Amino acid sequence: MSIVITATSGHLGRAAVEAVLDRGTDPAQVIAGARDLAKITDLAARGVRTAVIDYDDPTTVTAAVTPGDVFVLVSGTDLANRDRQHAEVIAAAAQAGAGRIIYTSGLKADDTALPIAAMHLPTENAVRESGTPFTILRNGWYSENYARDIPTVRETGVLLSSTGNGAVASASRRDLAEAIAVVATTEGHEGNTYELSGDTAWTYDELAVALAQVLGREVTHRNVSSDEHRAILIDAGVPEQFADMAVAVDAGLDAGAMGFRNGDLSRLIGRPTTPLAETLHTLV
Structure with missing residues (x-):
């Protein structure tokens, strides 16, 4: 039996491979999948087997998976085509005889105010209907999501949002990758759906305090309405599509x-999960 992990050229997939290896798994029993093998040569150098796995070509899945394998499907990023891609990949893994499918979904996907989390439901349904034993890992908010905000906050001292008093129980990518590794390498997880979030929930006012500590400067959280937030982003040159997405995400966070x-x-x-400030320190 091997552990086949997809999307290992991305952050979470790569971290999952490293977490599996850290748990003492023989590298020869790990298959790292990616569309471009040139991006995972470092994993191959550690003895991990590599295979082309392209979500647009399910035959690459049947070629990589052998009967009894644990198949870890890391959610794709092509939102327009993701439901189709995932359904075809799941069917291919089941056809190849995968012993278990693990899928990285979104927190409370079936009861959420956040569209990007709810978008995982079609894939969850495909996993459950595949006829293959499964585990659903519903990943919450990554603390690393704030990497993109740090340059602006460092320059301006302002953290802009329309999150209100919404609380966020974020976790580090390493925490979530470890959860994948535990489920992939131990028994007793079949049929389970895990809601994965950090131990501590914090508001954006508290995020501003944490950013101030790691950046060594005063940081103020500027909380605005959704309409004002959108207008500020568009005035700053953010394309409307991305401004709308950012505002929708903040509305979901505001709703908890x-x-x-x-x-x-x-x-x-x-x-315990990794504290927010500890992860932020790694991003500056």
Whole structure:
């Protein structure tokens, strides 16, 4: 049996391979999949087997998966085509005889105010209907999501949002990758859906305090309405499509879509989740 992990040229997929190896798995029993193998030569150098896995070509999945393998489907980023891609990949993995499918979904995907989390439901349904034993990992908010905000905050001292008092229980990508590794390498997870979020929920006012600490300067959270937020972004040259997406995400956070906590993540990885400030320090 091998552990086949997709999208390993991306952040989460690569971190999942590293977490599986850190748990003592023989590299020869790990297959790292990517569309472009040139991007994962470092994994191959560690003894990990590599395979082309292209979500637009399900035959690459049947070529990579052998009967009994654990197949980790890291969610794709082609939102326009993702439902079709995932459904075809899942069918191919089932046809190849995968022993279990693990899918990285979105927190509270079936009960969320955040569209980007709810968008995972069609894939969850495809996994459940595949006839293959499965585990759903509903990933919450990544603390690393704030990497893109740090340059502006460092320059202006202002954290702009329309999140209101919404709480966010973020976790580090490493935490979530460890959860993948635990589920892929241990028994007893079949049929389970885990809601994975950080141990501590914080507001954007508290995020501003954490950013001030790591940046060594005063940081103010400027909370505005959704309409004002959108106007500010468009005036700054952000394309309307991305401005609308950013405002929709903040509206979901304001509604508490990423504040849910039940301890699943810390229980799976056997330790407290990584504090927000600790992750922010790695991003500056």
